Amino acid sequence: xxxxxxxxxxxxxxxxxxxxxxxxxxxxxxxxxxxxxxxxxxxxxxxxxxxxxxxxxxxxxxxxxxxxxxxxxxxxxxxxxxxxxxxxxxxxxxxxxxxxxxxxxxxxxxxxxxxxxxxxxxxxxxxxxxxxxxxxxxxxxxxxxxxxxxxxxxxxxxxxxxxxxxxxxxxxxxxxxxxxxxxxxxxxxxxxxxxxxxxxxxxxxxxxxxxxxxxxxxxxxxxxxxxxxxxxxxxxxxxxxxxxxxxxxxxxxxxxxxxxxxxxxxxxxxxxxxxxxxxxxxxxxxxxxxxxxxxxxxxxxxxxxxxxxxxxxxxxxxxxxxxxxxxxxxxxxxxxxxxxxxxxxxxxxxxxxxxxxxxxxxxxxxxxxxxxxxxxxxxxxxxxxxxxxxxxxxxxxxxxxxxxxxxxxxxxxxxxxxxxxxxxxxxxxxxxxxxxxxxxxxxxxxxxxxxxxxxxxxxxxxxxxxxxxxxxxxxxxxxxxxxxxxxxxxxxxxxxxxxxxxxxxxxxxxxxxxxxxxxxxxxxxxxxxxxxxxxxxxxxxxx
Amino acid sequence: xxxxxxxxxxxxxxxxxxxxxxxxxxxxxxxxxxxxxxxxxxxxxxxxxxxxxxxxxxxxxxxxxxxxxxxxxxxxxxxxxxxxxxxxxxxxxxxxxxxxxxxxxxxxxxxxxxxxxxxxxxxxxxxxxxxxxxxxxxxxxxxxxxxxxxxxxxxxxxxxxxxxxxxxxxxxxxxxxxxxxxxxxxxxxxxxxxxxxxxxxxxxxxxxxxxxxxxxxxxxxxxxxxxxxxxxxxxxxxxxxxxxxxxxxxxxxxxxxxxxxxxxxxxxxx
Numbered sequence: 185x186x187x188x189x190x191x192x193x194x195x196x197x198x199x200x201x202x203x204x205x206x207x208x209x210x211x212x213x214x215x216x217x218x219x220x221x222x223x224x225x226x227x228x229x230x231x232x233x234x235x236x237x238x239x240x241x242x243x244x245x246x247x248x249x250x251x252x253x254x255x256x257x258x259x260x261x262x263x264x265x266x267x268x269x270x271x272x273x274x275x276x277x278x279x280x281x282x283x284x285x286x287x288x289x290x291x292x293x294x295x296x297x298x299x300x301x302x303x304x305x306x307x308x309x310x311x312x313x314x315x316x317x318x319x320x321x322x323x324x325x326x327x328x329x330x331x332x333x334x335x336x337x338x339x340x341x342x343x344x345x346x347x348x349x350x351x352x353x354x355x356x357x358x359x360x361x362x363x364x365x366x367x368x369x370x371x372x373x374x375x376x377x378x379x380x381x382x383x384x385x386x387x388x389x390x391x392x393x394x395x396x397x398x399x400x401x402x403x404x405x406x407x408x409x410x411x412x413x414x415x416x417x418x419x420x421x422x423x424x425x426x427x428x429x430x431x432x433x434x435x436x437x438x439x440x441x442x443x444x445x446x447x448x449x450x451x452x453x454x455x456x457x458x459x460x461x462x463x464x465x466x467x468x469x470x471x472x473x474x475x476x477x478x479x480x481x482x483x484x485x486x487x488x489x490x491x492x493x494x495x496x497x498x499x500x501x502x503x504x505x506x507x508x509x510x511x512x513x514x515x516x517x518x519x520x521x522x523x524x525x526x527x528x529x530x531x532x533x534x535x536x537x538x539x540x541x542x543x544x545x546x547x548x549x550x551x552x553x554x555x556x557x558x559x560x561x562x563x564x565x566x567x568x569x570x571x572x573x574x575x576x577x578x579x580x581x582x583x584x585x586x587x588x589x590x591x592x593x594x595x596x597x598x599x600x601x602x603x604x605x606x607x608x609x610x611x612x613x614x615x616x617x618x619x620x621x622x623x624x625x626x627x628x629x630x631x632x633x634x635x636x637x638x639x640x641x642x643x644x645x646x647x648x649x650x651x652x653x654x655x656x657x658x659x660x661x662x663x664x665x666x667x668x669x670x671x672x673x674x675x676x677x678x679x680x681x682x683x684x685x686x687x688x689x690x691x692x693x694x695x696x697x698x699x700x701x702x703x704x705x706x707x708x709x710x711x712x713x714x715x716x717x718x719x720x721x722x723x724x725x726x727x
Numbered sequence: 728x729x730x731x732x733x734x735x736x737x738x739x740x741x742x743x744x745x746x747x748x749x750x751x752x753x754x755x756x757x758x759x760x761x762x763x764x765x766x767x768x769x770x771x772x773x774x775x776x777x778x779x780x781x782x783x784x785x786x787x788x789x790x791x792x793x794x795x796x797x798x799x800x801x802x803x804x805x806x807x808x809x810x811x812x813x814x815x816x817x818x819x820x821x822x823x824x825x826x827x828x829x830x831x832x833x834x835x836x837x838x839x840x841x842x843x844x845x846x847x848x849x850x851x852x853x854x855x856x857x858x859x860x861x862x863x864x865x866x867x868x869x870x871x872x873x874x875x876x877x878x879x880x881x882x883x884x885x886x887x888x889x890x891x892x893x894x895x896x897x898x899x900x901x902x903x904x905x906x907x908x909x910x911x912x913x914x915x916x917x918x919x920x921x922x923x924x925x926x927x928x929x930x931x932x933x934x935x936x937x938x939x940x941x942x943x944x945x946x947x948x949x950x951x952x953x954x955x956x957x958x959x960x961x962x963x964x965x966x967x968x969x970x971x972x973x974x975x976x977x978x979x980x981x982x983x984x985x986x987x988x989x990x991x992x993x994x995x996x997x
Binding site: 539540608610611612613614615616617618619620621624628629633 | 796798801803804826827829830833834836838840841842843852853856857903906907910
């Protein structure tokens with residue numbers, strides 16, 4: 185009798201299980217790698233794109249004073265005059281009222297740049313609709329210019345704040361009244377700036393028989409501000425004495441009367457590591473952003489409505505995806521209208537009616553070949569045939585949809601044939617044996633049973649078409665288009681092409697919009713695929 | 728009879744010729760592409776009776792059955808020659824519309840194949856496409872009649888809306904028979920109707936078939952010799968594409984003339 189132990193020992197068992205373990209590990213690794221890439225991609229997109237879903241608005245009371253504009257007859261303006269008037273002076277006045285310390289030309293220019301150039305049109309549209317409000321003061325929420333917006337979103341984190349409580353700061357402002365203007369102020373404190381000495385080029389000097397250290401901030405690449413409640417002063421020079429006293433020479437950036445108590449206990453140092461010359465925003469803008477954020481003049485708004493309702497724009501803060509989205513939808517509808525009936529009909533003929541001979545076999549092979557033709561070839565076809573021969577409108581969803589439709593046809597035919605093949609022959613036989621004709625059998629039984637498969641195939645080929653860029657580049661859908669298309673013959677662009685266009689733009693506002701558009705496109709595709717799964721489950725029949 | 732004498736053995740000599748001949752196949756050949764599947768079959772199937780076709784797998788009995796209502800037309804590369812005379816008409820002629828043939832010669836398949844629709848719609852489909860009824864009342868009457876004849880009425884009458892595929896296998900097959908009866912055919916062809924069913928369901932179907940022969944001519948392909956014995960009035964034995972023997976069932980099983988028949992019914996092969 186053989187040993188039981190031996191009977192149930194697998195020959196080469198260890199080796200075989202080792203192989204199995206290695207193989208399992210490799211396949212598991214492949215799955216993990218795929219998931220890791222996916223998470224990396226999605227994470228990157230979300231981190232970058234999330235800033236595009238909110239934006240900043242600036243709340244301004246604007247005095248609608250037409251005498252300030254270039255209008256001919258400001259007291260009884262005609263509708264035409266109101267239309268062509270320049271409204272920027274009104275907005276500029278409103279800004280200057282807010283930032284009273286901006287007196288010089290360069291300061292004013294900085295402040296004017298807070299508001300998007302679109303604001304003037306927004307104001308114009310308001311005045312055209314509400315002429316009775318001319319002369320009154322109205323509150324508006326304007327979009328913030330993209331430079332300011334991207335500073336708040338991305339660079340303001342670099343502004344470090346050091347708060348002091350119960351540390352004395354003396355002011356040596358001699359003429360408070362005159363210092364309401366942009367002027368100079370001197371402060372004295374003790375041991376507050378000492379820790380920054382290593383970061384500054386300082387030199388020892390003898391002053392009044394004392395050894396002092398003098399640091400000229402203007403020579404460094406740092407920017408320091410002193411903040412007392414909401415009054416700001418830019419630090420120019422600091423003199424450290426041995427006793428620890430620090431004399432700070434500053435330029436006052438905002439009116440300082442609020443701080444004109446002699447003994448200031450609570451105050452802050454703000455430090456920014458990039459000097460003014462290398463920033464898009466000047467010192468005054470930085471300070472103004474802080475003030476505006478504090479008093480609510482600047483506020484963030486979720487969602488970023490212009491991003492979803494505007495078409496492309498040369499101003500990043502105004503650029504939106506509505507144009508591309510509508511273009512995509514139109515293109516898809518044209519694509520569906522072109523591809524679905526033709527594709528399904530061709531598949532039905534090949535699957536249900538065609539005789540099996542060399543010719544149909546030739547067709548079948550070539551349809552399969554067409555499915556693997558690079559999509560840009562279809563773009564060339566569209567260019568040569570639709571644009572040059574039929575002279576259809578360039579850059580239009582019509583042509584784009586036809587090209588994508590032709591591109592989707594082979595896939596549509598293949599998926600429809602697969603769907604038809606899943607209908608059991610027993611069902612067809614049952615109908616035929618009852619005396620139904622082929623057409624009755626098809627419409628009464630085969631088609632209803634294969635509808636979920638056909639729909640799934642159609643939706644999946646649509647979701648391939650929606651992400652297609654290459655063929656559209658060749659038919660001119662790659663132009664900058666700042667209008668939302670009204671019909672399928674208008675010039676338009678589509679979401680993936682919009683992404684392609686924005687990636688060429690180095691401005692940070694466009695970068696975040698690119699990422700946000702990718703998120704929107706991904707959501708759209710997930711929605712389409714979810715739709716396919718839903719359709720399949722809903723209409724699935726069991727045999 | 729002239730045709731039969733040309734094309735080989737006259738196998739019909741033992742049939743009581745007083746009985747009406749419903750189907751008369753004359754020199755029927757079936758080819759699947761190059762393959763010659765049925766050779767020169769000539770057979771006269773009597774009316775209002777059950778005729779069983781038996782034989783080992785691949786002997787061509789199903790192919791022959793499908794010839795009778797032109798179902799072989801749906802198979803590409805299948806070619807049928809010869810004459811199949813039903814009511815003085817050659818239904819195998821290319822001039823005859825196969826749809827019209829199937830309208831009169833119904834078929835029940837091996838595997839129950841109800842449409843994935845309600846029980847009602849399954850039975851109603853035939854009458855509807857042939858516009859057999861003028862109103863819903865008539866249609867309802869046909870449906871009740873067909874389901875009753877198929878012995879299914881009592882089981883489904885309370886829930887005609889249920890999806891047919893939720894029925895049990897035996898019920899599905901009886902539904903398929905009801906569906907076939909609903910278009911009022913003359914002949915019902917059955918291709919191993921019980922092979923996918925359990926013994927109880929099989930017994931019900933068999934009972935049903937023996938009732939059906941009062942009104943219809945039934946031709947049934949079966950693998951079960953006991954079933955053929957129980958049901959059939961006549962039995963034909965096919966082997967390798969040839970019709971070996973065709974006689975009254977008791978003659979086939981009790982005194983087969985041919986050695987191959989004897990071997991087969993005694994279970995030596997097949």
